[in-house]
Amino acid sequence: MRAFFLSVLILAGCSSPAGRPHGPTARRIVSLLPSFTEILFDIGAGDRLVGRTTWCDYPPAALAVPSVGDGIPPNIEAVAARQPDLVVLYNSGPNVTAAKQLERIGIRTVLLDLNRLEDLGPAARTLGRLTGREKIADSLAAAMDSLAARPPPSATASITFVVWDNPPIVIGRGSYLHQIAALAGARNVFADLAAPSAQVSLETIAARNPDWIAVLADSAVPPAFAKRPEWQAVRAVRDRHFLLLPGSLFGRPGPRSSQAVAELQRLLRK
Amino acid sequence: MKWALLVTVAVLALVASVAVGPAAVPLGELLRSDIVWNLRAPRALLAFLVGGSLGIAGAGLQALVRNPLADPFLLGLSGGAGLGAVLAIALHLSGPWALPLAAFAGALAALALVYRLGLIGGAALDPRILLLGGVAIGAFAAAITTAIVSLADASELRNAFLWLWGGLSSASWDAVLVILLYAPIPIAVLLAASRPLDLLALGEEPARYLGADVDAVKRRVYLAASLLTAAAVAVSGVIGFVGLVVPHLARLTWGHRHRALLPAAFVGGGALLAIADTLARTVVAPRELPVGVVTALIGVPVFTLLLRRWTIA
Numbered sequence: 001m002r003a004f005f006l007s008v009l010i011l012a013g014c015s016s017p018a019g020r021p022h023g024p025t026a027r028r029i030v031s032l033l034p035s036f037t038e039i040l041f042d043i044g045a046g047d048r049l050v051g052r053t054t055w056c057d058y059p060p061a062a063l064a065v066p067s068v069g070d071g072i073p074p075n076i077e078a079v080a081a082r083q084p085d086l087v088v089l090y091n092s093g094p095n096v097t098a099a100k101q102l103e104r105i106g107i108r109t110v111l112l113d114l115n116r117l118e119d120l121g122p123a124a125r126t127l128g129r130l131t132g133r134e135k136i137a138d139s140l141a142a143a144m145d146s147l148a149a150r151p152p153p154s155a156t157a158s159i160t161f162v163v164w165d166n167p168p169i170v171i172g173r174g175s176y177l178h179q180i181a182a183l184a185g186a187r188n189v190f191a192d193l194a195a196p197s198a199q200v201s202l203e204t205i206a207a208r209n210p211d212w213i214a215v216l217a218d219s220a221v222p223p224a225f226a227k228r229p230e231w232q233a234v235r236a237v238r239d240r241h242f243l244l245l246p247g248s249l250f251g252r253p254g255p256r257s258s259q260a261v262a263e264l265q266r267l268l269r270k
Numbered sequence: 271m272k273w274a275l276l277v278t279v280a281v282l283a284l285v286a287s288v289a290v291g292p293a294a295v296p297l298g299e300l301l302r303s304d305i306v307w308n309l310r311a312p313r314a315l316l317a318f319l320v321g322g323s324l325g326i327a328g329a330g331l332q333a334l335v336r337n338p339l340a341d342p343f344l345l346g347l348s349g350g351a352g353l354g355a356v357l358a359i360a361l362h363l364s365g366p367w368a369l370p371l372a373a374f375a376g377a378l379a380a381l382a383l384v385y386r387l388g389l390i391g392g393a394a395l396d397p398r399i400l401l402l403g404g405v406a407i408g409a410f411a412a413a414i415t416t417a418i419v420s421l422a423d424a425s426e427l428r429n430a431f432l433w434l435w436g437g438l439s440s441a442s443w444d445a446v447l448v449i450l451l452y453a454p455i456p457i458a459v460l461l462a463a464s465r466p467l468d469l470l471a472l473g474e475e476p477a478r479y480l481g482a483d484v485d486a487v488k489r490r491v492y493l494a495a496s497l498l499t500a501a502a503v504a505v506s507g508v509i510g511f512v513g514l515v516v517p518h519l520a521r522l523t524w525g526h527r528h529r530a531l532l533p534a535a536f537v538g539g540g541a542l543l544a545i546a547d548t549l550a551r552t553v554v555a556p557r558e559l560p561v562g563v564v565t566a567l568i569g570v571p572v573f574t575l576l577l578r579r580w581t582i583a
Binding site for chain 2: 164166167168169190192193198199200201202203204206207224225227228229230232233
């Protein structure tokens with residue numbers, strides 16, 4: 001999950017205006033991002049999904065939808081074979097190319113930005129319009145908008161998200177995870193990095209001395225780098241102050257973002 | 271004089287890489303700081319040792335294959351190391367040392383294959399076949415690596431390439447100790463081959479007439495240089511340009527006598543990598559540049575200047 005998340009972060013730089021929805025209500029949809037799959041189920045359009053990525057593991061009903069691969073980059077023929085009348089893609093360079101190819105064979109596509117909390121509302125509204133579920137989508141969008149606009153509480157702990165350990169890559173303020181941390185009352189010590197993620201020196205992490213090291217992990221054991229000698233220079237590593245965040249909940253903005261905030265708050269209180 | 275200059279540069283590079291970093295450590299606390307003692311000092315030493323190993327290995331290989339393009343990574347080792355690392359992740363080998371050990375094993379496997387190919391025509395290691403075999407084995411390993419990365423389910427695999435270009439981020443006293451115990455043997459083998467390498471520059475036949483055991487020397491130099499590179503890739507990933515550019519710079523200043531050229535390539539390579547890593551850590555702080563970017567940014571302009579001097583001279 002970490003890798004998928006990382007690739008999303010890296011791709012987050014490229015954006016262009018989202019595709020303009022038009023035409024009839026979509027009946028057969030392929031979703032190429034786990035967040036879109038979650039939103040579609042949330043607004044009651046899950047039964048129209050005919051394709052998803054291997055990463056789309058929530059809600060459990062999504063697993064019954066046929067997978068069209070990992071989506072990085074999308075496998076055009078596998079997507080086309082599902083005979084969709086709408087393909088929803090995350091707005092990134094390779095996906096723009098894939099969308100053009102799909103349009104060329106007559107399949108309608110929509111490219112949506114989904115990098116930060118404030119992108120969730122517009123994405124939900126667009127998907128609502130495309131599926132004829134405007135009303136329920138608008139109420140989801142309103143909830144998402146108010147989460148994005150919620151003033152963060154004063155921070156009670158400091159945190160570093162380590163996306164990769166060698167070389168160390170951490171989350172900056174351009175990332176969705178930075179927003180989740182802020183809303184949960186945790187100060188990202190790399191808030192001065194404007195990028196979503198960046199390579200930093202281990203000594204910078206040690207000097208900034210976060211209370212917690214957060215990693216996206218699907219296991220309950222601390223990451224392998226916890227045992228590396230050079231990482232012992234970081235106090236939180238020495239004290240085994242790891243926050244192991246399930247990738248499915250924390251790795252993507254979506255209808256469960258407020259749940260992610262609450263879960264992080266709970267972990268920080270422990 | 272030039273030795274004094276080189277050693278001064280190397281010492282200054284080491285001092286700078288311990289004294290300077292993205293974290294502000296007051297000069298007075300330099301010797302007591304945990305960051306300096308456990309992160310900067312081992313990283314500076316490891317940079318010096320790895321850079322030196324790549325420099326001397328490159329000088330030895332260039333003399334062996336008599337090709338100015340020879341680089342320690344040209345002979346398939348980076349491909350083998352990458353395959354080893356990816357396999358370790360795909361097979362879920364965990365533990366703090368799994369990746370370096372797997373990369374080392376992969377590099378050794380590539381080394382053995384290329385060596386065997388090089389002996390295809392008999393006991394004499396054929397430099398042309400070494401070069402071609404190295405490129406071919408490297409490409410083959412890279413192809414398998416890419417296939418595993420794109421087919422396997424383990425999502426972390428996509429980041430395995432990051433590890434391969436990871437540079438010196440994983441430096442620790444353990445790694446320094448391993449290299450300090452390991453490197454002297456292949457380095458001694460290379461230094462002991464100085465005189466026959468000088469003769470080899472005249473061509474294999476003349477070298478034979480002048481009393482060099484050409485076949486044995488070639489085998490020893492190839493194995494020593496490759497074993498040094500395999501250890502370097504295990505602790506620091508693939509770092510380009512040091513093993514290519516430094517031997518040429520050393521040859522330009524010290525001439526073709528390997529007794530001087532090889533030590534100069536070691537000290538010069540160490541100094542270059544220590545400087546490059548210091549810049550990588552500090553220039554865009556708090557961010558960090560991949561060290562290979564900096565070695566190329568320093569190495570290539572120097573190399574071009576040098577080519578100019580060559581062609582004019």
